[in-house]
Amino acid sequence: xxxxxxxxxxxxxxxxxxxxxxxxxxxxxxxxxxxxxxxxxxxxxxxxxxxxxxxxxxxxxxxxxxxxxxxxxxxxxxxxxxxxxxxxxxxxxxxxxxxxxxxxxxxxxxxxxxx
Amino acid sequence: xxxxxxxxxxxxxxxxxxxxxxxxxxxxxxxxxxxxxxxxxxxxxxxxxxxxxxxxxxxxxxxxxxxxxxxxxxxxxxxxxxxxxxxxxxxxxxxxxxxxxxxxxxxxxxxxxxx
Numbered sequence: 001x002x003x004x005x006x007x008x009x010x011x012x013x014x015x016x017x018x019x020x021x022x023x024x025x026x027x028x029x030x031x032x033x034x035x036x037x038x039x040x041x042x043x044x045x046x047x048x049x050x051x052x053x054x055x056x057x058x059x060x061x062x063x064x065x066x067x068x069x070x071x072x073x074x075x076x077x078x079x080x081x082x083x084x085x086x087x088x089x090x091x092x093x094x095x096x097x098x099x100x101x102x103x104x105x106x107x108x109x110x111x112x113x114x115x
Numbered sequence: 116x117x118x119x120x121x122x123x124x125x126x127x128x129x130x131x132x133x134x135x136x137x138x139x140x141x142x143x144x145x146x147x148x149x150x151x152x153x154x155x156x157x158x159x160x161x162x163x164x165x166x167x168x169x170x171x172x173x174x175x176x177x178x179x180x181x182x183x184x185x186x187x188x189x190x191x192x193x194x195x196x197x198x199x200x201x202x203x204x205x206x207x208x209x210x211x212x213x214x215x216x217x218x219x220x221x222x223x224x225x226x227x228x229x230x
Contacts, residue, residue, distance in 0.1 A: 042221060042222050043218075045218070090158075092160075102210075103148075103162050105162060106159060106160035109158040109160075111158065
């Protein structure tokens with residue numbers, strides 16, 4: 001039980017669909033993250049939210065749109081995806097302090113397949 | 116340059132034996148943290164162990180220990196008394212204080228425990 005939940009766990013969508021991934025953390029953390037994990041590649045950081053403000057966007061295509069309505073919830077809105085976007089999408093949270101190296105805790109991931 | 120290097124794509128170990136998973140890192144930040152995560156086939160990234168750059172002692176958590184050799188910039192994970200449930204992907208990660216919230220992950224090592 002890591003305290004970070006993600007829904008759905010599996011998602012199959014066509015290239016013209018619009019869908020959203022949801023992440024919720026129950027750990028009282030103030031930072032949340034989206035990662036993409038493709039086969040045989042390191043985890044790719046997509047977005048970082050710190051105190052609900054987006055602090056990083058690592059050149060992610062605009063077909064991925066994050067939303068962080070509060071410090072406990074994080075969404076990833078998907079539209080007009082490409083087959084190469086098929087991957088495991090992992091959400092994580094951590095408590096951020098000035099000058100700290102806090103652990104990130106991950107959710108179970110959403111396995112996305114784009115047809 | 117790669118921040119985290121894991122040179123063993125796959126490892127095998129006999130049940131009840133110890134195994135060492137290699138990790139080297141690259142940073143010029145004097146303050147950083149090193150992490151190991153386990154990812155079973157279900158996809159969830161499970162935090163195992165943490166080592167701070169200023170920690171004098173090697174970190175230990177149950178059957179997991181981190182062999183921290185700062186001068187060599189290595190942070191190998193040692194799993195003692197391997198169990199069948201240890202079969203999974205293992206990822207080494209680093210967080211630098213100066214770069215804020217970003218974690219850098221290696222490509223992972225697939226561990227298979229043989230009965």
